[in-house]
Amino acid sequence: MPRTAYMESDLESFRQQWQQEILQQRQQKQVLKEDNVSIITNKIQDASNLGNSTLIPVIEESNLSKNDGSISFLINSFCNMTFDLLPLNPTKKIHISKLPNELLICILKQLILAGDVNSLENGFALVCKKFFLLSRDSSIWHLLCERIYNVDNHKELVKMCVNTHGNDWRRMYIERPRVRLDGVYISKCKYLRPGLAENTWIQPTHLVTYYRYLRFFSDGSCITLLTTKEPIQVVKNFDKIVSILKISEKSKNFMIGYWKFMNNDDISSENQVIIRANDNGLPKFTFHLKFDLKSTSIGKFNKLSWIEYYSVNNLTTEKTELLLKNESNYYFSKEFLSCNRGKKIKKKKKRKKSYSTQYSHVVPNRSTDWAISGLTSEIGRVPVLFTVYGRNLR
Numbered sequence: 001m002p003r004t005a006y007m008e009s010d011l012e013s014f015r016q017q018w019q020q021e022i023l024q025q026r027q028q029k030q031v032l033k034e035d036n037v038s039i040i041t042n043k044i045q046d047a048s049n050l051g052n053s054t055l056i057p058v059i060e061e062s063n064l065s066k067n068d069g070s071i072s073f074l075i076n077s078f079c080n081m082t083f084d085l086l087p088l089n090p091t092k093k094i095h096i097s098k099l100p101n102e103l104l105i106c107i108l109k110q111l112i113l114a115g116d117v118n119s120l121e122n123g124f125a126l127v128c129k130k131f132f133l134l135s136r137d138s139s140i141w142h143l144l145c146e147r148i149y150n151v152d153n154h155k156e157l158v159k160m161c162v163n164t165h166g167n168d169w170r171r172m173y174i175e176r177p178r179v180r181l182d183g184v185y186i187s188k189c190k191y192l193r194p195g196l197a198e199n200t201w202i203q204p205t206h207l208v209t210y211y212r213y214l215r216f217f218s219d220g221s222c223i224t225l226l227t228t229k230e231p232i233q234v235v236k237n238f239d240k241i242v243s244i245l246k247i248s249e250k251s252k253n254f255m256i257g258y259w260k261f262m263n264n265d266d267i268s269s270e271n272q273v274i275i276r277a278n279d280n281g282l283p284k285f286t287f288h289l290k291f292d293l294k295s296t297s298i299g300k301f302n303k304l305s306w307i308e309y310y311s312v313n314n315l316t317t318e319k320t321e322l323l324l325k326n327e328s329n330y331y332f333s334k335e336f337l338s339c340n341r342g343k344k345i346k347k348k349k350k351r352k353k354s355y356s357t358q359y360s361h362v363v364p365n366r367s368t369d370w371a372i373s374g375l376t377s378e379i380g381r382v383p384v385l386f387t388v389y390g391r392n393l394r
Contacts (some may be wrong), residue, residue: 085130105137112144113184122344138185141169147218148178150260177271177293178301179216179259183334185304187212191326206264214304214330216259224277224289226253231333253277255287272307291330302332333381 085097096104111120125135151157165172188211194205213225213234227234257277261270275289290308295301306329309322 043090185214185330
């Protein structure tokens with residue numbers, strides 16, 4: 001028999017064997033797929049171990065058979081499994097493994113109330129599969145949405161979540177506009193004004209710089225401060241209630257107020273935030289601030305743009321519009337809060353005063369500077385920080 005005939009017979013036998021192996025593999029995959037679907041669609045006996053609220057609703061068999069690679073499918077595949085916490089060192093015990101899931105969820109809720117959502121998502125949920133499932137509990141995100149959106153009627157919040165976000169509280173927290181409670185919104189304002197010339201050869205110009213600080217709280221209250229101090233000197237005290245009270249006693253430009261969103265039914269105004277604040281030094285006036293909440297390339301909902309700013313006389317109900325010409329937008333920052341906890345700030349060395357640049361705290365006169373800073377002469381005094389620039393006119 002020629003050599004080519006032997007080769008053809010060998011190839012034919014190899015081809016038949018290969019086809020049989022492929023067929024067996026496909027049949028095994030189909031059997032495993034059917035077994036997984038039947039296991040997941042059965043009633044979950046240990047669903048109570050995941051907390052009072054159900055993490056994963058029952059899904060139809062047709063949807064479970066489709067592995068789309070999403071997180072929801074991943075959670076559904078985990079729901080029928082039991083997870084144990086194992087230590088890295090076998091000789092040591094894990095005390096947290098003794099706690100029931102209901103108690104762990106209560107601890108996570110306290111973490112949310114403390115305003116540390118980042119630790120829940122980027123810390124606790126990344127430890128293991130069990131902690132990941134606990135961090136997705138709907139009661140945690142429900143509590144967080146109640147804390148963030150400050151709605152008077154709870155039924156409106158539930159209706160909003162069901163109709164707009166598919167009854168997913170975590171999705172609502174991510175997608176719907178919200179104010180940031182874990183930091184401070186800062187606005188740096190500058191303007192120029194002419195100075196008094198000592199002679200005809202030099203004409204000085206003042207660069208006035210001041211800062212506005214705004215922080216929101218979950219109970220619907222907020223604080224705002226107008227000062228010349230830089231953020232590294234001021235923001236470190238904004239996370240301590242005692243320090244806030246000290247600031248309010250020392251500063252004449254410290255206001256305490258309440259915030260809320262505009263009408264939630266109107267889509268065009270759902271990003272607008274309204275603040276009504278009072279100054280202890282000016283009890284006759286109530287200040288109204290209106291902002292547009294926006295996102296930037298750096299982060300979500302980290303910018304507040306001015307829309308309206310006015311004061312109302314509580315005795316005469318007279319409304320006075322305050323100028324926004326020199327006011328800048330607010331930008332969110334939490335790095336000062338995080339970096340200053342438990343750390344001492346090093347004092348900078350004092351620089352010698354020069355002829356061209358001088359820094360000092362001054363009180364602007366009542367006739368001219370109120371129009372520049374956006375306030376009226378009846379409201380109060382604003383400390384400003386100015387720099388003198390000399391320009392030769394020869």
